Amino acid sequence: xxxxxxxxxxxxxxxxxxxxxxxxxxxxxxxxxxxxxxxxxxxxxxxxxxxxxxxxxxxxxxxxxxxxxxxxxxxxxxxxxxxxxxxxxxxxxxxxxxxxxxxxxxxxxxxxxxxxxxxxxxxxxxxxxxxxxxxxxxxxxxxxxxxxxxxxxxxxxxxxxxxxxxxxxxxxxxxxxxxxxxxxxxxxxxxxxxxxxxxxxxxxxxxxxxxxxxxxxxxxxxxxxxxxxxxxxxxxxxxxxxxxxxxxxxxxxxxxxxxxxxxxxxxxxxxxxxxxxxxxxxxxxxxxxxxxxxxxxxxxxx
Amino acid sequence: xxxxxxxxxxxxxxxxxxxxxxxxxxxxxxxxxxxxxxxxxxxxxxxxxxxxxxxxxxxxxxxxxxxxxxxxxxxxxxxxxxxxxxxxxxxxxxxxxxxxxxxxxxxxxxxxxxxxxxxxxxxxxxxxxxxxxxxxxxxxxxxxxxxxxxxxxxxxxxxxxxxxxxxxxxxxxxxxxxxxxxxxxxxxxxxxxxxxxxxxxxxxxxxxxxxxxxxxxxxxxxxxxxxxxxxxxxxxxxxxxxxxxxxxxxxxxxxxxxxxxxxxxxxxxxxxxxxxxxxxxxxxxxxxxxxxxxxxxxxxxx
Numbered sequence: 001x002x003x004x005x006x007x008x009x010x011x012x013x014x015x016x017x018x019x020x021x022x023x024x025x026x027x028x029x030x031x032x033x034x035x036x037x038x039x040x041x042x043x044x045x046x047x048x049x050x051x052x053x054x055x056x057x058x059x060x061x062x063x064x065x066x067x068x069x070x071x072x073x074x075x076x077x078x079x080x081x082x083x084x085x086x087x088x089x090x091x092x093x094x095x096x097x098x099x100x101x102x103x104x105x106x107x108x109x110x111x112x113x114x115x116x117x118x119x120x121x122x123x124x125x126x127x128x129x130x131x132x133x134x135x136x137x138x139x140x141x142x143x144x145x146x147x148x149x150x151x152x153x154x155x156x157x158x159x160x161x162x163x164x165x166x167x168x169x170x171x172x173x174x175x176x177x178x179x180x181x182x183x184x185x186x187x188x189x190x191x192x193x194x195x196x197x198x199x200x201x202x203x204x205x206x207x208x209x210x211x212x213x214x215x216x217x218x219x220x221x222x223x224x225x226x227x228x229x230x231x232x233x234x235x236x237x238x239x240x241x242x243x244x245x246x247x248x249x250x251x252x253x254x255x256x257x258x259x260x261x262x263x264x265x266x267x268x269x270x271x272x273x274x275x276x277x278x279x280x281x282x283x284x285x286x287x288x289x290x291x292x293x294x295x296x297x298x299x300x301x302x
Numbered sequence: 303x304x305x306x307x308x309x310x311x312x313x314x315x316x317x318x319x320x321x322x323x324x325x326x327x328x329x330x331x332x333x334x335x336x337x338x339x340x341x342x343x344x345x346x347x348x349x350x351x352x353x354x355x356x357x358x359x360x361x362x363x364x365x366x367x368x369x370x371x372x373x374x375x376x377x378x379x380x381x382x383x384x385x386x387x388x389x390x391x392x393x394x395x396x397x398x399x400x401x402x403x404x405x406x407x408x409x410x411x412x413x414x415x416x417x418x419x420x421x422x423x424x425x426x427x428x429x430x431x432x433x434x435x436x437x438x439x440x441x442x443x444x445x446x447x448x449x450x451x452x453x454x455x456x457x458x459x460x461x462x463x464x465x466x467x468x469x470x471x472x473x474x475x476x477x478x479x480x481x482x483x484x485x486x487x488x489x490x491x492x493x494x495x496x497x498x499x500x501x502x503x504x505x506x507x508x509x510x511x512x513x514x515x516x517x518x519x520x521x522x523x524x525x526x527x528x529x530x531x532x533x534x535x536x537x538x539x540x541x542x543x544x545x546x547x548x549x550x551x552x553x554x555x556x557x558x559x560x561x562x563x564x565x566x567x568x569x570x571x572x573x574x575x576x577x578x579x580x581x582x583x584x585x586x587x588x589x590x591x592x593x594x595x596x597x598x599x600x601x602x603x604x
Contacts, residue, residue, distance in 0.1 A: 015402050020324050025401040088390055099327040100317050100392060
């Protein structure tokens with residue numbers, strides 16, 4: 001089982017409008033609402049691939065839990081009394097997605113303690129733990145470090161800014177920043193140098209997603225690069241699909257070239273779908289054998 | 303007491319962002335949520351003016367009721383099991399408001415029957431009834447006519463399209479379309495001709511809001527025009543404030559010049575506020591004595 005943790009779970013709302021006209025009033029007849037947040041998206045992708053998953057984290061209201069139940073995705077979310085945080089994505093006729101992401105209300109200390117208390121038991125039952133996304137207001141910057149320190153199960157950490165930097169010293173097996181997040185966290189625009197810094201601070205391996213340049217994995221066994229031809233579509237959710245593949249590969253004990261090829265193919269399969277958490281399994285199966293992976297190179301072979 | 307009926311009550315959500323960039327993701331740290339829908343806005347304005355009000359209509363969830371209770375506005379809303387319809391308004395730093403208005407889920411016939419059953423008792427206790435806004439999916443086009451026919455209390459009807467045309471034959475004391483709604487409903491761009499058609503079909507009086515040209519009232523006692531100098535601001539909610547003044551004037555038995563001056567001043571007081579349902583009482587009190595009202599003219603004095 002792969003456990004995904006979403007400290008700031010959300011209701012993802014999608015509005016379809018013919019044209020987005022700033023300053024105007026739009027009548028929305030097509031409203032889609034479903035459970036979201038990065039860890040929820042990761043679990044949704046894993047579920048679609050047939051993996052056993054469990055979702056935990058912090059969620060307001062009951063709608064997120066109800067939607068996961070309807071999708072057949074197991075959850076042990078900690079319910080908080082505030083209403084669910086929402087994200088609103090306005091998709092216009094040309095396919096452009098304009099997103100408004102609520103930060104969410106502050107989490108009470110006792111609710112964070114409830115999550116921290118339930119986490120070790122859930123994590124110890126898992127083959128891999130995925131910690132994903134922003135920390136809601138009220139959580140300490142080392143919240144991810146506390147969770148990582150509370151289990152011996154390998155952890156994949158997908159976060160940015162203080163949440164990433166706060167978690168790395170606790171020794172996650174793998175972190176997956178994108179190029180921008182890596183540069184912001186490490187102060188260098190060179191992904192190999194940035195990855196080396198995160199490894200020096202405690203990360204076991206760093207897989208950085210470089211957009212059209214694919215993935216670079218900086219590991220104890222060397223450096224790999226994996227890429228596919230660029231694809232048009234909606235990049236929202238590509239990172240979550242990538243994390244799903246990395247977690248599944250870690251759980252299976254697969255070699256880096258296999259894991260990375262899978263991650264690139266599954267990212268592309270997410271780009272083919274408008275909603276984060278969805279993947280086009282045909283695209284995934286067709287692409288996975290075609291992904292080129294180079295390596296291992298020594299870290300100095302830049 | 304003035305009873306306002308909102309068949310499609312909503313939660314009005316306001317997001318503040320520095321700049322609205324179509325195609326981009328926006329982090330929203332400032333989220334305001336409150337009860338809305340046109341009749342709710344009318345009641346909010348009346349409440350601010352010190353009038354006794356009661357809100358009824360159809361509302362999903364409990365949040366709309368809870369927000370009205372917190373604002374001290376009495377309600378007898380009929381709760382339906384679907385979640386509350388939402389409107390999302392994105393206000394950018396330059397003050398521009400971009401609105402996304404959900405239509406709302408279909409209303410079950412039994413819920414509409416519950417509203418129709420409770421309405422006559424509430425209406426008979428009121429001095430004036432205000433019927434406001436769109437009909438949710440599932441309600442018949444003559445829903446407003448059924449309510450109007452169920453009471454002898456004077457009714458102000460503020461609706462458009464089929465909801466307006468379906469209600470007029472039942473004889474509302476007053477209807478308040480804006481110029482666009484009047485033209486759409488009657489097929490003529492001449493407000494006096496359009497108003498005459500609505501009166502011929504059953505409306506007692508027609509007060510049409512003409513934007514910067516103020517109001518024109520076509521009544522059994524003649525035609526009045528009222529205007530003030532154009533004001534900059536957010537026109538959202540100006541119509542609801544206008545209706546609040548018309549309802550209060552009708553309840554007080556005031557003469558048309560007094561009612562119309564009040565309606566123009568209160569509309570301007572709403573333009574000064576970003577949220578529908580809010581009015582700047584200082585603006586209202588300063589402007590009300592300054593509004594010019596001309597009339598009565600015979601309908602043929604065009």
